[in-house]
Amino acid sequence: MPTLATTVDGLKLPNPFVIGSGPPGTNLNVITRAFQEGWGAVIAKTISLDSSKVVNVTPRYAKLMAADGKEVIGWENIELISDRPFKIWLEEFKKCKDQFPDRILIASIMEEFRKDAWVEIVERCQDVGVDAFECNFSCPHGLPERKMGAAMGENPDILKEVVGWVMGAAKKPVWAKMTPNVTHIEDPSRAALRAGASGLAAINTIRSVCSVNLDTFRPEPNVEGYTTPGGYSSKAVRPIALRMVMEIAQLIRKEFPGRSLSAIGGVESGNDAAQFILLGGDTVQVCTGVMKFGYEMVKPMCDELLAFMAKHKFETLADFKGKSLDYFTTHADLVRRQTERKAAQKAAATAKVVKSDGEWSGDDFVKQSQALASR
Numbered sequence: 518m519p520t521l522a523t524t525v526d527g528l529k530l531p532n533p534f535v536i537g538s539g540p541p542g543t544n545l546n547v548i549t550r551a552f553q554e555g556w557g558a559v560i561a562k563t564i565s566l567d568s569s570k571v572v573n574v575t576p577r578y579a580k581l582m583a584a585d586g587k588e589v590i591g592w593e594n595i596e597l598i599s600d601r602p603f604k605i606w607l608e609e610f611k612k613c614k615d616q617f618p619d620r621i622l623i624a625s626i627m628e629e630f631r632k633d634a635w636v637e638i639v640e641r642c643q644d645v646g647v648d649a650f651e652c653n654f655s656c657p658h659g660l661p662e663r664k665m666g667a668a669m670g671e672n673p674d675i676l677k678e679v680v681g682w683v684m685g686a687a688k689k690p691v692w693a694k695m696t697p698n699v700t701h702i703e704d705p706s707r708a709a710l711r712a713g714a715s716g717l718a719a720i721n722t723i724r725s726v727c728s729v730n731l732d733t734f735r736p737e738p739n740v741e742g743y744t745t746p747g748g749y750s751s752k753a754v755r756p757i758a759l760r761m762v763m764e765i766a767q768l769i770r771k772e773f774p775g776r777s778l779s780a781i782g783g784v785e786s787g788n789d790a791a792q793f794i795l796l797g798g799d800t801v802q803v804c805t806g807v808m809k810f811g812y813e814m815v816k817p818m819c820d821e822l823l824a825f826m827a828k829h830k831f832e833t834l835a836d837f838k839g840k841s842l843d844y845f846t847t848h849a850d851l852v853r854r855q856t857e858r859k860a861a862q863k864a865a866a867t868a869k870v871v872k873s874d875g876e877w878s879g880d881d882f883v884k885q886s887q888a889l890a891s892r
């Protein structure tokens with residue numbers, strides 16, 4: 518009987534499905550619901566020490582629909598981090614851990630480029646009992662204007678310094694959440710791991726403009742007639758997320774064995790999760806999926822992942838984690854492999870056993886002779 522239970526960075530999870538930071542972990546009410554439905558862990562909405570600087574707008578989401586006009590395939594948001602006071606969050610973290618002592622609650626944190634701020638936010642969160650941290654180095658909108666979020670995550674030098682501050686203060690595991698809005702995600706990933714991060718999480722949203730209204734010429738989401746580029750998520754980003762998770766997993770395998778990877782981007786089913794685990798994910802986060810299908814989606818996801826494992830006789834997640842990484846190579850190597858296979862096929866074809874004396878040919882004479890030999 519396969520099991521979904523897993524231990525990552527010492528954190529014991531009943532299954533690898535983790536609520537990704539965002540609206541599905543935005544207050545104690547919804548976090549409680551997530552645990553009741555059976556999610557493996559919850560990463561709360563990103564918090565900072567001073568929420569008074571966080572001012573959201575409405576509307577702040579825009580959707581890309583499939584041709585049937587019913588299915589949401591892409592989702593843009595221009596939502597900021599939590600606008601709820603830090604003090605309230607600390608109270609809720611504490612209550613949550615009192616209510617669910619055995620479940621994994623992860624604080625997502627973000628601060629300005631000041632050591633004292635990062636140290637303070639880490640210390641105060643761990644004092645109320647959170648199990649781990651995810652550092653949001655990746656929000657693509659709003660916060661970069663204050664040199665926060667993606668502005669940090671895009672810059673390996675800054676990232677290394679900030680992760681160093683966090684690791685100096687943290688007594689719990691720390692994941693660095695990476696931005697996909699860079700050319701080579703390995704560069705900031707390497708910087709965070711060199712600075713000692715226990716693991717990485719990827720991807721955050723992809724900088725995007727969801728659509729332009731052809732009557733008003735206004736881009737969406739339209740706020741007082743204007744917009745600002747936001748972050749793209751949901752099923753449409755999954756292929757990009759799979760590629761980036763694969764690249765980070767290769768880096769971890771080569772240079773940082775033992776570090777963890779939390780895979781994110783467009784996960785909606787157990788089979789989606791299986792793909793991310795095959796590419797090296799230890800856990801799989803879901804954010805927009807919960808906004809589309811509700812917290813109860815975790816049950817069919819667990820069932821589908823278990824069915825995949827049973828089909829292939831995998832007992833644990835470790836039995837197939839990273840198994841598909843071996844099937845990536847360079848384009849030049851693909852060409853070499855294909856050329857070799859075609860040559861071998863041709864050789865086999867030309868070595869076909871002659872059935873009548875008229876089929877003997879001068880060019881293949883030796884091969885044809887051998888093909889007629891008993892071994």
Ligand SMILES: Cc1cc2nc3c(=O)[nH]c(=O)nc-3n(C[C@H](O)[C@H](O)[C@H](O)COP(=O)(O)O)c2cc1C
Pocket residue numbers: 537538539540562563592594596597598599625653656694720721722749750751752754781782783784802803804805806
């Ligand atoms: C509305 C919305 C708000 C989000 N807020 C946060 C946030 O506060 N902190 C964070 O790290 N990521 C945030 N994210 C990003 C998600 O956690 C996740 O990285 C991204 O959406 C891709 O995964 P998904 O396709 O499962 O949503 C947000 C995403 C959405 C859609």
